[in-house]
Amino acid sequence: QLQLQESGPGLVKASETLSLTCTVSGGSIMGTSQYWGWIRQPPGKALEWIGSIYYTGTTYYNPSRKSRVTVSVDTSRNHFSLKVNSVTAADTAIYYCAKYDFWSGYFGGFEYWGQGILVTVS
Amino acid sequence: QSVLTQPPSVSAAPGQKVTISCSGSTSNIGNDYVSWYQQFPGSAPKLVIYDNNKRPSGIPDRFSGSKSGTSATLGITGLQTGDEADYFCATWDNSLRGVVFGGGTKLTVL
Numbered sequence: 001q002l003q004l005q006e007s008g009p010g011l012v013k014a015s016e017t018l019s020l021t022c023t024v025s026g027g028s029i030m031g032t033s034q035y036w037g038w039i040r041q042p043p044g045k046a047l048e049w050i051g052s053i054y055y056t057g058t059t060y061y062n063p064s065r066k067s068r069v070t071v072s073v074d075t076s077r078n079h080f081s082l083k084v085n086s087v088t089a090a091d092t093a094i095y096y097c098a099k100y101d102f103w104s105g106y107f108g109g110f111e112y113w114g115q116g117i118l119v120t121v122s
Numbered sequence: 123q124s125v126l127t128q129p130p131s132v133s134a135a136p137g138q139k140v141t142i143s144c145s146g147s148t149s150n151i152g153n154d155y156v157s158w159y160q161q162f163p164g165s166a167p168k169l170v171i172y173d174n175n176k177r178p179s180g181i182p183d184r185f186s187g188s189k190s191g192t193s194a195t196l197g198i199t200g201l202q203t204g205d206e207a208d209y210f211c212a213t214w215d216n217s218l219r220g221v222v223f224g225g226g227t228k229l230t231v232l
Contacts, residue, residue, distance in 0.1 A: 046124055047167065047226070063218055107157070109171075114166065
């Protein structure tokens with residue numbers, strides 16, 4: 001059974017960089033057509049996709065966040081990471097990592113999710 | 123402001139049926155598969171429908187999905203109090219080159 005686990009600081013100071021890692025267990029991060037994404041959810045609000053990565057390093061970003069976001073992958077450690085620069089209070093949210101398939105060019109849905117980590121920007 | 127539009131809330135009595143709509147455009151719903159997620163307070167979202175109308179293992183057949191043009195619908199029959207949750211739709215947007223979510227719908231089972 002595939003499992004994802006977010007890790008990183010729960011408190012970040014304004015103007016600094018938010019850094020999170022998602023460790024994948026129970027399977028390889030190098031699966032064909034498997035993509036790894038970051039989603040966030042401000043308290044009481046909707047889900048927002050931040051960005052995704054394929055094990056080759058190909059990335060996709062939410063255009064509205066692209067200027068401050070970097071997603072990277074480390075296949076040797078079977079994990080992928082998120083960095084958000086110059087954070088403000090508006091970046092306070094629960095951050096989830098999740099996996100989706102992209103078969104034949106079609107989005108297969110986020111099948112596996114991490115439990116989420118609350119990051120507060122002070 | 124979410125790219126996909128959902129009603130903020132729906133409600134129905136136990137045992138009844140409810141539908142939740144998700145409206146988009148030709149660059150997203152009209153061009154890709156829709157998935158639906160159930161989220162209880164304090165928990166991560168859970169996939170209940172993928173590829174418009176398929177159920178992952180373990181999801182009861184009370185849950186169904188459909189898509190027509192640029193809109194999708196989640197249906198839940200035989201409502202139970204345990205179905206009370208927030209529900210989100212999602213798909214890929216070819217113009218934005220990324221995943222888009224709906225704003226979420228709070229289901230209340232009266």
